[in-house]
Amino acid sequence: MSYFDFFYNKNIAKNNDTIAGTCYSMCPQDEIDLRVRENSVHILEVIGPVKKLVKSYCRSAADSNMAVPRILRPYSTLKETLEYLLFEVLKRRDVPTVVLYDFINDRLRAIRQDMTIQRLLSKQCACLLEPMIRFYVYFAYRLYEQPINDFDPVLNKKYLLECMKWFLSCCDDMDQKGEDKLEELTAPFSNLNINKNEFDRTLVESLYILCNLYDIHPLLRYLSLPRDLKRDSMLNLSYNIAVANIKGDFINTCRLIDKLCPLTYCAIFLYLPEIQKHALQVLAYGYNSKQLTVPGEVLQTWLRFNNKDETLAVCRHYGLEIKNNAVRFARDSFKKEVPKHQLQQNSLKGKGLTVEDIFTYKRNIL
Amino acid sequence: MSNTATCTLNQYIQFVERSFRTSQGTILARLLSLRDDHVGNRNLRSSDIATLVNGNCVEPLDEIIIYHLLCAKALCMKEYEQAYERQSSCVASVVKLIQAQQGDNWNLPLLYTVSLDLRLVAQKAEATYPSNGKILEKAAESLLAGFRVCVGDNRSSEPYSKKIGMLTIVNQLLKVYFRINKIHLCKPLIRAIDSTNLKEPFPLAQRITYRYFVGRKAMFDSDYHAADEFLSFAFQNCHRHSFKNKRQILTYLVPVKMLLGFMPTKKVLYKYDLALFWDLACAVKDGNLRGIDKVMEEFESFFIQAGIYLIVEKLKISAYRNLFKKVYLAENSHQIDIASFQAALQIMGHDDVDAAETQCIVANLIYDGKIKGYISYQHQKVVVSKQNAFPPLTSLC
Numbered sequence: 001m002s003y004f005d006f007f008y009n010k011n012i013a014k015n016n017d018t019i020a021g022t023c024y025s026m027c028p029q030d031e032i033d034l035r036v037r038e039n040s041v042h043i044l045e046v047i048g049p050v051k052k053l054v055k056s057y058c059r060s061a062a063d064s065n066m067a068v069p070r071i072l073r074p075y076s077t078l079k080e081t082l083e084y085l086l087f088e089v090l091k092r093r094d095v096p097t098v099v100l101y102d103f104i105n106d107r108l109r110a111i112r113q114d115m116t117i118q119r120l121l122s123k124q125c126a127c128l129l130e131p132m133i134r135f136y137v138y139f140a141y142r143l144y145e146q147p148i149n150d151f152d153p154v155l156n157k158k159y160l161l162e163c164m165k166w167f168l169s170c171c172d173d174m175d176q177k178g179e180d181k182l183e184e185l186t187a188p189f190s191n192l193n194i195n196k197n198e199f200d201r202t203l204v205e206s207l208y209i210l211c212n213l214y215d216i217h218p219l220l221r222y223l224s225l226p227r228d229l230k231r232d233s234m235l236n237l238s239y240n241i242a243v244a245n246i247k248g249d250f251i252n253t254c255r256l257i258d259k260l261c262p263l264t265y266c267a268i269f270l271y272l273p274e275i276q277k278h279a280l281q282v283l284a285y286g287y288n289s290k291q292l293t294v295p296g297e298v299l300q301t302w303l304r305f306n307n308k309d310e311t312l313a314v315c316r317h318y319g320l321e322i323k324n325n326a327v328r329f330a331r332d333s334f335k336k337e338v339p340k341h342q343l344q345q346n347s348l349k350g351k352g353l354t355v356e357d358i359f360t361y362k363r364n365i366l
Numbered sequence: 367m368s369n370t371a372t373c374t375l376n377q378y379i380q381f382v383e384r385s386f387r388t389s390q391g392t393i394l395a396r397l398l399s400l401r402d403d404h405v406g407n408r409n410l411r412s413s414d415i416a417t418l419v420n421g422n423c424v425e426p427l428d429e430i431i432i433y434h435l436l437c438a439k440a441l442c443m444k445e446y447e448q449a450y451e452r453q454s455s456c457v458a459s460v461v462k463l464i465q466a467q468q469g470d471n472w473n474l475p476l477l478y479t480v481s482l483d484l485r486l487v488a489q490k491a492e493a494t495y496p497s498n499g500k501i502l503e504k505a506a507e508s509l510l511a512g513f514r515v516c517v518g519d520n521r522s523s524e525p526y527s528k529k530i531g532m533l534t535i536v537n538q539l540l541k542v543y544f545r546i547n548k549i550h551l552c553k554p555l556i557r558a559i560d561s562t563n564l565k566e567p568f569p570l571a572q573r574i575t576y577r578y579f580v581g582r583k584a585m586f587d588s589d590y591h592a593a594d595e596f597l598s599f600a601f602q603n604c605h606r607h608s609f610k611n612k613r614q615i616l617t618y619l620v621p622v623k624m625l626l627g628f629m630p631t632k633k634v635l636y637k638y639d640l641a642l643f644w645d646l647a648c649a650v651k652d653g654n655l656r657g658i659d660k661v662m663e664e665f666e667s668f669f670i671q672a673g674i675y676l677i678v679e680k681l682k683i684s685a686y687r688n689l690f691k692k693v694y695l696a697e698n699s700h701q702i703d704i705a706s707f708q709a710a711l712q713i714m715g716h717d718d719v720d721a722a723e724t725q726c727i728v729a730n731l732i733y734d735g736k737i738k739g740y741i742s743y744q745h746q747k748v749v750v751s752k753q754n755a756f757p758p759l760t761s762l763c
Contacts, residue, residue: 169498176496216586216676220547223670243679248733251726286729286741294743302722 018119021072026081027053028071044089044103054081057109066117073114075124082111086131086359098150101139105159108132112163122170122177129167130199131359134263136160137207138358141266144345153270157211164208168221171201175226202229203263206238210260210267213242238264250279254304263358273340276303280318284334293326306344314341370397370404378410379423379431386427395475398434398460400453400483405438415439426466429459434480437487446491450501453487456480457508465515469522474531477512481538484508489545499546506542506551509535517558524565533559533568533576540579552583574600582618585677593622613638621677624650625684627759642668650681653689656715658682684759686727687736689714691756700739700755704728704746721746735762 032053035041045053055073060066073081085104092100112132115125136159143151205225209218222230222239230236237259244252253275257268279302287294296311305311312322319335321328370378378397385394396402404410412418415435419428433456440449460480464473488505495501513535519528536555543551559576567573581596597619604612620630620643629651635644642665649657662669662678669675693710694702708724728748731737738757739750750756 172498176498216588217547219676220673223675243676246676247680247683248730249723249726251723282726282729282733285733286725287743288732288740289742292740292742292744298743302726 022069122173202232209238287329391472391475395479450491533572
């Protein structure tokens with residue numbers, strides 16, 4: 001074989017190496033048979049007398065070939081499965097939330113696996129990933145107080161990051177190929193075109209900043225985004241929060257947090273104890289005095305505590321002295337090594353928001 | 367040697383073979399460089415290079431020559447993606463060759479040349495067919511193979527050890543990682559270099575490049591003292607005629623120095639065509655927040671591209687300190703109203719600042735040791751130390 005043929009073959013193989021799934025149900029028949037036989041149908045897959053199985057996640061192993069069209073679900077089925085999980089299963093109230101989370105997380109991983117094996121188009125990936133990102137952000141908040149055995153925030157963050165990075169690289173891909181532009185051109189000719197806002201890119205870009213608040217990379221990414229994206233009010237707000245936080249300007253950080261939408265608030269909520277702890281430490285230096293104090297209510301509004309009791313309790317937690325509902329700051333008494341405090345979860349902003357809303361709300365409606 | 371631009375394919379093969387047999391590393395490197403005259407030689411662009419070279423040349427060399435000439439041909443036809451594929455194969459063959467030649471390092475120049483060429487071709491391919499840095503990422507993998515051969519050479523005694531080649535390859539990798547924004551991948555490379563102790567130091571030119579990148583990385587990690595040290599080394603040792611490089615180093619060194627309280631002179635900034643930093647330095651010195659914003663706006667794309675936008679943002683903290691010092695000197699008192707600071711901030715461009723935010727800024731400055739004193743909430747006053755209330759920024763560590 002000449003070198004030319006060698007190169008030629010190599011390049012052909014590279015481009016055509018995709019598999020299209022042919023499994024049009026949420027779970028391949030093989031798996032249904034196996035799981036029914038082995039008695040491993042999840043409680044959430046049983047609806048009264050009906051069994052409705054969803055393909056479960058299975059680690060790829062050397063001896064198993066997963067690239068079989070028969071067990072892979074195409075995009076339309078994946079989308080259907082995702083919607084079933086997030087809109088139907090998530091409504092179930094007969095099991096603890098943690099069980100619900102574990103089940104859905106596992107099935108979402110299976111969806112991502114199918115996406116990877118089939119190498120779906122960037123746009124399709126983005127459509128599937130955006131609701132998943134919402135799911136992980138929301139449950140990180142919702143299950144925040146659960147013991148580590150029931151809910152592991154680190155693992156959740158890992159999945160979240162995986163989805164976000166994938167989503168963002170899909171967006172970069174689309175930017176580069178100019179797919180959106182093409183669509184704009186064809187849009188007037190097809191009224192029944194798929195809704196252009198099928199996924200909320202700026203929401204994810206904002207979450208990427210706020211979920212990695214102390215990381216400089218999301219900020220560098222923001223800075224290099226196209227101008228029209230940067231001008232988006234929420235994305236810009238998220239950037240400003242992160243920059244204010246880097247500069248230690250907790251007053252501004254907390255003020256800007258008030259303007260966030262529910263999901264971005266969920267993201268920042270997990271950082272709030274850290275922000276508050278650092279702020280209290282700065283205040284302990286700034287207001288260092290043997291006699292003078294700062295009223296508890298002032299701290300409460302500055303640092304967005306839920307109530308006065310919580311404010312004073314947190315201050316006490318870090319070794320600060322309380323006198324007549326006011327805090328006496330002293331740099332030497334502040335205990336840096338104490339683990340950071342936990343916050344009580346306040347009801348999510350924008351009351352009346354159902355779980356379903358979390359996955360569908362668009363910011364301009366709120 | 368001078369006739370490689372016109373010689374026949376057979377002559378060219380003989381040149382390569384001879385330099386290989388006589389262990390002339392630099393000449394061999396030049397013969398397989400994409401930046402040499404022979405690349406334009408039409409005789410070397412035959413339609414069937416592979417069959418002509420095959421069997422016409424000793425074993426490991428034939429592969430290298432074939433890939434090299436195919437790459438040169440693709441470049442001439444402006445098929446950059448293909449050129450990249452071929453150069454990548456060429457690097458792989460060279461790495462194999464070098465690994466096979468144990469106990470010797472005369473061939474390192476060849477590795478340097480093909481590695482550098484690979485990066486350049488990859489950059490060209492990336493620019494022509496944007497792939498989100500995937501081509502460069504793949505190039506980095508090829509370069510890593512060369513790096514591993516150098517690091518793994520434990521058996522050869524020192525003057526013949528390939529370890530001396532580590533830094534050159536690492537620098538290529540650093541260049542790639544910085545370009546594709548994968549700075550976290552630099553860490554294991556830096557660790558490998560820092561833990562190497564050879565009797566003979568790495569070449570100065572490579573050390574300068576290396577410190578430049580390590581300095582930039584330290585800057586990203588907010589370790590400004592380390593960044594200052596590395597970048598200063600690079601700047602002081604960089605050849606005086608390498609104007610472009612010196613300017614490049616200054617782009618990072620100046621903001622780092624400014625953060626540490628050292629203001630650049632007008633002369634040096636104008637010499638290196640970096641006048642924008644002069645405007646910035648003046649604004650920081652005067653505590654002129656509006657001025658900083660103006661420079662940031664005007665040169666936004668420059669700052670963003672260089673990756674120093676956020677550093678410039680941080681300079682505002684130094685500007686606050688300088689502004690408050692002015693207020694303190696004007697008030698000529700150790701007790702200053704928060705309202706005075708607030709008014710100063712508003713005059714200087716922080717229009718919507720209120721008392722709470724002003725106190726927050728002061729508290730941060732006290733926390734950083736930039737102001738000595740404390741705030742009284744009840745009296746809404748800042749009480750500063752009678753001695754050295756605003757210690758010079760350069761005295762802080």
